[in-house]
Amino acid sequence: MAGAYGGLAKPVRDYYEEITARIESNPELFMRFHSGPLSADVRERIAGFIGAEADECVLVTNATMAVTTIMKNFMWHAEDVIITLGTSYTSINTTAQSLHDIHPHPSHRVFQLNFPTTHAEIITSFRTFIQSLAKTTPDSDQDVKSGPTTGTGKIVAIIDSICSLPGVLLPWQEMVKTCAEYGVWSVLDAAHSLGQEPNINLTESRPDFWFSNAHKWLVSKRACAVMYVPRRNQHIIKTVLPTAHIYPGTLVQQCEWTGTIDWGLYLSVGAALDFRQWIGGEEKIFAYCHDLALRGSTRVAEILGTRTLDETPNRELTLNMADVILPISSSVPGSPEVALALKKKMIIDRKVSASSHYHNGKWMVRCCAQIYNEMEDFEKLGRLYLEACQEIEEQFRTAT
Numbered sequence: 001m002a003g004a005y006g007g008l009a010k011p012v013r014d015y016y017e018e019i020t021a022r023i024e025s026n027p028e029l030f031m032r033f034h035s036g037p038l039s040a041d042v043r044e045r046i047a048g049f050i051g052a053e054a055d056e057c058v059l060v061t062n063a064t065m066a067v068t069t070i071m072k073n074f075m076w077h078a079e080d081v082i083i084t085l086g087t088s089y090t091s092i093n094t095t096a097q098s099l100h101d102i103h104p105h106p107s108h109r110v111f112q113l114n115f116p117t118t119h120a121e122i123i124t125s126f127r128t129f130i131q132s133l134a135k136t137t138p139d140s141d142q143d144v145k146s147g148p149t150t151g152t153g154k155i156v157a158i159i160d161s162i163c164s165l166p167g168v169l170l171p172w173q174e175m176v177k178t179c180a181e182y183g184v185w186s187v188l189d190a191a192h193s194l195g196q197e198p199n200i201n202l203t204e205s206r207p208d209f210w211f212s213n214a215h216k217w218l219v220s221k222r223a224c225a226v227m228y229v230p231r232r233n234q235h236i237i238k239t240v241l242p243t244a245h246i247y248p249g250t251l252v253q254q255c256e257w258t259g260t261i262d263w264g265l266y267l268s269v270g271a272a273l274d275f276r277q278w279i280g281g282e283e284k285i286f287a288y289c290h291d292l293a294l295r296g297s298t299r300v301a302e303i304l305g306t307r308t309l310d311e312t313p314n315r316e317l318t319l320n321m322a323d324v325i326l327p328i329s330s331s332v333p334g335s336p337e338v339a340l341a342l343k344k345k346m347i348i349d350r351k352v353s354a355s356s357h358y359h360n361g362k363w364m365v366r367c368c369a370q371i372y373n374e375m376e377d378f379e380k381l382g383r384l385y386l387e388a389c390q391e392i393e394e395q396f397r398t399a400t
């Protein structure tokens with residue numbers, strides 16, 4: 001039930017093995033003549049998938065590479081502000097922190113998110129947060145962010161589309177609109193979106209930057225991600241990382257050769273799209289996984305005697321990942337030692353993969369419904385977590 005690193009579908013794996021054999025049969029021919037047209041075809045297909053143009057989408061190794069590329073390409077000043085979320089993934093926060101740590105020290109502000117909450121509450125509190133930083137009147141010209149819009153410096157917000165832990169869908173389209181209104185750059189960490197979130201249309205929702213892993217939910221070979229930079233913002237990316245053979249050049253030209261790579265990883269995205277069509281198409285995949293996430297997490301909560309994190313009436317926080325509160329009392333600390341012990345008990349001892357974590361004073365487990373999962377997996381997960389939580393309770397309970 002893996003959201004973290006995905007799981008490779010057999011036909012995609014077969015494709016990867018075939019393409020690897022083809023590359024190895026004549027690497028010189030493949031690298032010099034075939035990799036370009038084949039990857040252009042993949043970009044074209046993935047662009048159609050996310051409502052973008054092919055020359056706005058490039059393939060990179062992973063989400064961390066994408067966010068680093070975007071954030072390191074901004075020209076920073078001491079008055080600038082980088083916003084991350086309380087739920088941001090570790091490497092998003094460390095990227096912001098590292099930029100803050102080097103001269104000229106843009107500041108780093110965190111928008112706190114504590115679940116359970118609702119989309120309406122998030123939209124309102126995010127707006128208030130942005131308003132408090134962006135002191136000037138809203139900027140209605142969404143294409144122009146050339147000058148300071150805060151009265152001081154620029155603001156760049158890195159926003160999750162779907163948070164990692166807990167695995168929660170954010171009202172990111174509304175948050176992007178708020179950013180645009182106040183002249184704040186929106187960088188969308190959509191690491192979990194490709195293959196999980198239905199009907200992505202980036203031309204309509206207009207984030208300033210967007211990136212998503214393809215190996216988590218789209219079932220491509222690990223590691224591959226898509227980075228979207230709309231034409232209006234491509235001037236910001238002066239160099240991709242690592243700096244390419246073609247420099248200066250368009251975004252796509254620069255990504256043609258960023259050093260020798262395993263093209264099989266990137267090309268497996270095409271095989272993943274084929275596989276998804278073959279198995280029933282996006283609508284059916286989403287309907288199956290979403291329904292399983294809702295019912296499966298409810299069942300896990302029943303087995304554990306707890307509740308799901310998302311208790312909104314129509315479970316608006318849930319796509320295909322759903323967190324369930326673990327039966328671990330408040331006398332067990334939310335410490336890294338407990339986190340590691342839980343991981344060992346589940347991944348090593350019980351061979352179960354579902355991320356447990358501590359959020360807002362509670363231990364919880366993120367249940368992911370991938371296309372290869374069934375209700376039985378959720379029931380097993382519940383039973384095994386129940387055992388592990390009892391052990392954790394005995395091992396770590398502190399005297400109160």
Ligand SMILES: Cc1ncc(COP(=O)(O)O)c(C=O)c1O
Pocket residue numbers: 004062063064065089091092160162163164189191192213
């Ligand atoms: C929300 C989010 N952002 C970024 C990342 C980083 O992805 P990667 O390790 O592929 O760079 C992850 C990884 O799980 C994630 O969940």
